[in-house]
Amino acid sequence: xxxxxxxxxxxxxxxxxxxxxxxxxxxxxxxxxxxxxxxxxxxxxxxxxxxxxxxxxxxxxxxxxxxxxxxxxxxxxxxxxxxxxxx
Numbered sequence: 001x002x003x004x005x006x007x008x009x010x011x012x013x014x015x016x017x018x019x020x021x022x023x024x025x026x027x028x029x030x031x032x033x034x035x036x037x038x039x040x041x042x043x044x045x046x047x048x049x050x051x052x053x054x055x056x057x058x059x060x061x062x063x064x065x066x067x068x069x070x071x072x073x074x075x076x077x078x079x080x081x082x083x084x085x086x087x
Contacts, residue, residue, distance in 0.1 A: 004029075 006014075006029075018028035038050045045053070 011025075014025055014028050014032070017023075017032075018025045021028065023031065034054060035047070035050055038045070038053055042050070042053070
């Protein structure tokens with residue numbers, strides 16, 4: 001995690017928006033950064049389209065790894081036998 005310096009005016013705008021939308025100041029800033037990044041990468045999309053992309057991304061992140069990585073093998077931890085009388 002790094003520190004990004006922004007103007008006091010922008011910080012105040014983030015603070016107001018974060019309070020209105022129930023996000024932390026950092027979460028609001030991160031949301032605006034993601035929206036801006038997607039707007040630059042997909043100039044044909046409006047805000048609704050950008051939000052749809054964010055929702056798709058969140059859904060993929062919340063799915064179990066096996067849902068989008070079919071070759072993934074999930075291994076369960078094996079019991080370990082302790083040596084020397086330690087239990």
